[in-house]
């Protein structure tokens with residue numbers, strides 16, 4: 001069995017195309033398990049790999065879209081491992097990520113996103129962050145709950161022009177956090193208001209460089225239960241694909257994507273991981289179709 005995502009070729013630096021990059025990191029003991037996400041996603045992706053052992057073009061076929069990845073230049077860059085935030089920051093800097101490539105970071109709790117976006121600021125100056133998440137993650141307690149305040153921290157990066165909290169719902173949210181984010185000029189789109197606000201958002205994204213951070217708890221836990229803060233209700237798989245497709249096709253370029261908060265030690269690990277494998281494949285397909293990698 002191959003040890004790369006979809007049996008792809010392994011590379012040591014990211015130049016042109018798309019790169020799967022595992023993030024082997026967990027910020028707190030109560031979240032342990034998230035550091036194993038990339039390893040499990042790679043293992044579950046194997047059933048979609050080319051059965052003849054070839055890498056590219058990928059022969060992933062869906063009845064709706066046909067061969068979805070045959071024109072997608074995608075590779076596996078291996079893992080970035082870290083025991084603390086400064087190590088994570090340093091190892092991300094050491095990782096060669098060129099401006100002509102789009103990284104797909106997989107793994108870790110949501111706190112990693114701050115460092116991933118910070119890494120992307122070495123290549124980009126005006127970044128809009130679209131956060132698919134049930135929670136705003138905008139509390140102001142970075143030292144105690146870095147994964148719950150990651151967007152508050154990200155908002156302080158001068159290269160980040162705006163954060164879109166897309167699809168927040170449920171009773172774990174904090175009113176002062178939501179208000180604080182709004183006061184700082186960010187956009188809140190609660191799940192129950194997506195239909196009403198989507199068109200305006202898509203218009204806003206035109207011509208923008210967009211970073212997508214995807215917290216697995218955005219999904220209805222019926223299809224993705226293995227996460228630390230599952231939130232009842234929420235979007236189905238096809239509903240989620242529709243939003244991803246619209247956000248990606250409306251943006252000028254997706255500069256990076258992350259999938260965080262998958263905890264394979266929680267119940268429902270295979271279902272959740274398989275959902276993530278498919279979300280990654282579809283995201284790659286949309287980016288190939290609608291964006292330029294240069």
Ligand SMILES: [Mn+2]
Pocket residue numbers: 110133135137147215261
């Ligand atoms: Mn989150």
